[in-house]
Every structure is written in C-alpha cells, then in structure tokens.
Amino acid sequence: MEMYASRNRKMMIMGLLFFGMVLSFFDRVAINVAVIPMGQEFHLTTSQTGLLISIFFISYSLMQPLGGWMTDKFGARVMITVSLFSWSLFTLLTGFAWSFISLLFIRFIFGLGEGPFYPSSMSTIRDHFPQKERGRANSFFLSAQNIGGILGTALAAALVAAIGWRGMFSFAGILGMIVAFGFWFLLKPQRIQEKKEGSKKQTKVPLKLLLKIENIWKIISFKFLSNIINYGLITWMPIYLVKEKGVDFVAAGSLLAIPYIAGFFMFNVSGWVLDKFMAGREKYLAAAGALVSAIFLYFMANATSIALIITFLTLNSIALSFFGTVLYTIIIKYSPKELTGSASGLVTFAGQIAGAVSPSAIGLIISLFKGSYNAAFWFLVISALLGTVIALSIKNNSAQPSKDYENKTAAV
Template identity: 25%
Template sequence: MKITTPTGAAAPAAGSPGAPPSAPVDTPRPRGRGRNVRWTIAGLCFSGLVVNYLDRSALGVALPTMAKDLHISQSTQGLVLSSFFVTYALCQLPSGWLLDKLGVKPVFALGALWWSLATASMALVRGVGSLVTTRLLMGVGEASGYPAPAKAVSRWFPARERTLANSVWDNGSRVGTALALPLITVLVAWLHWRAAFAIIGLAGLVWLAAWLKWYREPEDHPKLTEEERRYIAQGGARLESADGAPAAATSGPAQPADLRWRDLFRYRTVWGMMIGFFCLNYVIYFFITWFPSYLVDERGFDLLQLGFFGTVPGLVAILGSLAGGWSADRLLRRGWSLTKVRKTCLVSGTLGSSVIAFAVIVPTAWGALTLLSVSYATLTFSTASVASLPADVAPTPGHVASLSGIQNFASNVAGVLGPIVTGLLLTASGGSYLVPLVLSGGLSVVGALTYAFVVRRVEPLAPPAATA
C-alpha cells in the first residue's frame, strides 16, 4: 500500500524505517493458538519489571527494621532511598542510546545481571555508607528496565495494540511493588532482612535465564507465523532493518535518521514529555518509597496490617493501568486522533491523582487508604500512554529507546528529589505528612497542565531541515 504525504510525495510504508506510527494498514488480527507470540513477549517484559520493582521497592519495606539495626535517622533514610535514583536517572540517557544501538536483548540482560547482584549484596551492608553504595550500583543496572520493554513493544506490536501492551509490561512495576510489601514483610519477620535481599537477588538471576532463552526480535523469532509477522509490520510497528539498526539516510535534504541524539532536546514535545513525567513520577515514587512508613507512622498500622492492607493501592493501580491501555486503544480504533487519545488519558489521569492531597484531612485510616488508592490508580491510567509516547513521536525506530530514556531520566530526577524532600519536610514538621502530600497533589495538577498545553501534536518529530 502506497502512502503519500500532503504534498504528494511518497511516504514510507507502515512498519518500515521512518514510517509514521499513526498511519497503519488495517490488517486483520491473527487468531488461534500459536499466533500471539507478541503477547508472550509482553509477558516476558512484564515479569522482568516485576523483578525490577520488587528489588527496588524492597528497601522501603525493610527500612523500618533496618533503621533500628543500623541506627538510621528519618532524614538519613530519605537520603538512602533517593540515592538509588541518582544513578538510575543519570543512566537512563546512555541506556536508551545503547538499546537503540545494540538491541534490546543484550542490554536488558546485562542490566538484569547487574541489578540482581547489587540487590543480593545488600545482605552484606554494615552501615549507611555501604547501603548507599549498593543502592547506587543497583540504579545503574535497573536503568534499562523502562526503555527496554518500551523499545521491545514498539517493534513487536501494531499501533492499535501498543498502549494495552505497554500497560501490560508497565504493570510489572505495580505487581513488583505490591508483592514487595507482603513478601519482604514475611521474609523479614521469618528470616531476617539480610536473607530477604539475598533471596530476591536470586530471583533476578532466574528471570535473566528465561530472558536469554526466550527473547528474540520479530525478524528472527522461530515461532512467529507469517500471518502475525504481517499483522505486526503492516499495523505500524516501529521496525528496523534486520540488524536492528535504522536504515541509512539518503543523500539530499536532512532525513529523520540524520537526527542526532542531542538534537532531540530541541523539541517542545520532548520537554513536555519530560516535565509531565517528572510530575507524575514524583507522586508514584511516594508510593514506592515513603508509603509504607506513612501507614506505620501516620496511620498506626502494625506489621501485619502493613503487609495486608498496604497492597490495596498497588492492586487498584494495576486495574487503573489496564483500563488506561484498553481505553486508549479502543478510542484509536473508533477513529480518535492519536493526539486526542493521548491527551485525554494523560490529562485526566494526572489531574485525578491530585486527590492524594486530601488524604491528610481524612480522619480515618481507611478513608486515607481509599484516596491514596484512587490517586495511584489514576496515575497508572496515564502511564500506558506515557510509555507509548516515545514510539508515537520518535522520528525513526532507531530513536524510540533514546526518547524513552530521555523521558525516564527527567521522571527519575523526581525519584532523586522526592524521597529527600519528603524526609526533610517530615523532620521539619515533627513527622507530619501534611506538606509532603499537598505538594504531591500540586505537582499532579502541574503535570496535567503540561500534557495539555506544552505537548502539542502527538506525531513523529520532524528532522531539523523540515523544522526550519
């Protein structure tokens, strides 16, 4: 099928390098056993994120016990929690670039090996210094955990299924975080917090073996049928050449493939993606880091209540994420423009999460838990669309992981600042969570305004020559 631009020039076919993700060919969806390999790939990415977030969330659950053993103050706890995000945020940029250059399989595998060994080594820490060091090392390894699945889904899924597929693997973060509460609580109570870190570090190595055995690219997967391959390629997947690299640029005017990595920062859309995800992740990382301490210190939960009721927001957030992915793909199939779909999901979700600010005025613990669950669920309603933005706006398939890394870098600056700011505010206020939660609610509103007005059209970025 030949597609032409508004000027009449031929445009790349869907699925070819540089093809616009918003112009897929309407190919029937393959049905039956053996024709859904792409969803197996999504499941493999999901399980990787489960382990990834289980490892990073474990410290937040074990910290109340560890703090007593290692004599760590509240303000220092904030420093320990945020140290992970320093290297995690900084390594997003090279991680995305490496994924585009070397491919998903080797880079994600190396990251999993690195973070699993760093997690296991936390069983050996003797004080704040060694604890911070292991967290810094873990951040380096886990940096590939977000852009790698985003890159894989952009290549394995047609545009009409991309948002739901992204919500599937992204839910691994919610499942991993939710599992951390009961699992780490049981391990700490039954064995010791040192044993808990050793066990979950081993779990990462088990997943690594599965990844190395089963992940392949669409070009060379032995179980991919020709029917499903056609459905993926003609449906707008961001496929590359057989070696995984973008097609070479032709001579003449600047092509999208000529766009350098640093040139991506010249676009308003990219800055809107960065600011919006910063605000969204500031709130999400409250749930990952300080949420268990909030339930214990502010609402009086004991260890058993924490392990049981503390999982509720994470479980509700899983439903919110799936609803966001399903809704976005449903609206696309009904003919909504990509810009309208993305902005509807992003703005409504981030704005709805601002109810976290009202948790401080609710008198009962269960009322506060309900508001926190709603806040988390509306945030995750947006995250599937956030994860899809890099594939939506990348000028070529060879820029998807780079854009994902840039977006995630900005979001995890919030991971660095959030735990520190919360810890300092708690210390200054004598342990009150009033200001930290109100600040989170305010940033949710800022994020909604950013997605509404800073991000304009959701479409592939034009090369510099076209912009000029």
C-alpha cells in the first residue's frame, strides 16, 4: 500500500508550495504594473511593451516539457529549489536593466528559471497526498496565484511609487533567493518505507507515452484557451484602466486586487467541490466555468463605469478559478504516477505558449481596430466558448500504470 505524508508534514509542504507560488506569480505579474514607468524611462512603443510582457512566457513555455522531464528524473525537491533560486536571481537583475534589449534578455532567462517550478509542485502534491485529497491540495496551491496577483498589483504599485520599479524588483529577487534555501532544507523526503520498495530503480518513462494519452490533447487545448483569457486580462487590464479609463496608477493596482481576492477564495471552494461532489465528473465544472467566463467577458466589454468593469472582472475571476483548478486535478488524480511531472509540464507548456500569444495578439488587435478594446474582448469571449466545447469532450478514467499506455491509446 502506498504511504503518504502525515498531517503535519502535509501542512508544511503545502505552506512551502503556497509561498513559492505567491513569489512566482508576484514576480511575473509585477511587470504589468512596472511596465508603465519602465515604458516612460526606455520610451517603449506599444509593440515593444507587448513583446516585453510576452518574452517571459516564450521562455517559460519552452522550459515546461524539459522541466517536467527533469522533475521526473532528478526529483521535485531539487528542481523546486533550483527553479526558485534562478528565477529570483533574474528578478533581482531586472532592477539593473539598462536598455530595452537587456530587459528582453533578463526576462527571457527569468522564464527559463521558473519553468520547472510548476511540474515539480504537481509531482510533490501527487507524492504526498492521497487521491481523495488532491483536488483540495491542488486548488489551495493554485489559489496562491491570486495572493501573488494581489501583491503583484496593489503592493507592486505601492512599491514602485515608493522606491521605484528597480527597487521593487530587487526586493522581490532577494526575498526569493532566501526562500529557495528554505525549500532545500525543509522539503526533505520522509517516506522511507515506500522508497525501500519503489526507489531502488527509477522507472524510465519515454516521452512518446504521453502522446498516446487521448485526453492530453484535449487538456492541452483547454489549457491554451483558458490562459489566452487569463493572461490577456492580467497583462492588459492595468494598461486598460490607466490609459483607456483614466484611473490613477496606484488606484488601478488596488482595484485589480479585488478579483484576485475573490479568486483566492473560489479556488479553494472549487477544490472542495471537486473532491466532494465532482469525482469522475470534473469536466462539467470546467465547462461551466468557461461558459460563465464568456458571459462576464461580454458584460465587461459593454460596462459603462469603472465599478461595473471591476464587478464583472471579479465575477469572471470566480469563473476562471473553477475551470483553472480542474485540469491539473485531472492530471494528478488520473494520470500514471510516473507521468505526472511530464504531463504537468506539457500542459503548462501549452498554457504558457498562450501567455506569450495573448498579450501580443491583443496588442495587435487593439492596433488594427484603431485603439478600440472591444475586438480584444470578443477575442477572449470566443476563446472561452471554444474552451467550453473542448471541456465537455474530456474523459475521466481511473489512474493506470505507465506500462498500460505502451500498447494502446488510453484516457487520463
């Protein structure tokens, strides 16, 4: 029988993972606020701004499959520590950038460093939590994105106003490097008995087995579309509020924290719902979230006041939290243990490709439509509707050993 961590150890592990995800999201979201004074200092054009935001997602996405494979090969503890330290180092170096080209280079390497964190975290949850608890563990971990988003908007705006964008990045980088050492010393393996049976010989899993999993393509497609929406809003809403709606810089950061607060609570509610009521039917929660997201995106595009914009953005954040939890829960519940890191890395790769595509695509759409944001909102609405259709086609099967995938195409 497979052994899992004690209650106290699970709480410690989740606390570490949660804080790591907070730092991860803060570091990637803060630039969406900082890019406004950065643009003024370096005289960035609209296309350069979009490229600066997208460059992280390009390198981050490229690192996902490799990061997942490295997690399965070297272990989650090693990869989490290396990832956190390296991306924090380049967050620190962002504060020393001297030109647009240097910013592009630093943000590109920053994305490579952060790449392994997500799949290694998924493997850590899979290793330490039984199947019936993985939905809640996963949703709590993912909800840290919202805390990072709150800090990456409201706190980042306040820090930029107080110590400048360079000081803000330097502070975040130093903090992350310190925390990385904490991960290495505290996230020590404890499951001795299980390792006696299973760790003498590490199972080698060919990458081609992932491509035999029928659901992997559906999950990849859904993740791509969901991140088109998520990162489209994350990257352009600060600019939209400040430049299009005339909201004060610091006030915009505070307003954008509201959807993150709602999303934090609903991420955890969605995990509880998944474990208690939706076992084997997770896809319906994803489809419902995508459909509701499309509705609120349409309302947001036609809102006539700042209050209504933030209200619909908050309701959309609640919808995103429901279908955002489902994908990785399906992976850690139903995929073979030997494939968890690689499958998570591959799906995250697709999501981060969307993170690279969405900011640039929205910037291009706004330019083509002479500064109008309506077409950009329709782009997001259509993405949500397509996601609804794909989510309904996902199958939920019980987890199988990786050897069962060698001679057939199976569903996750």
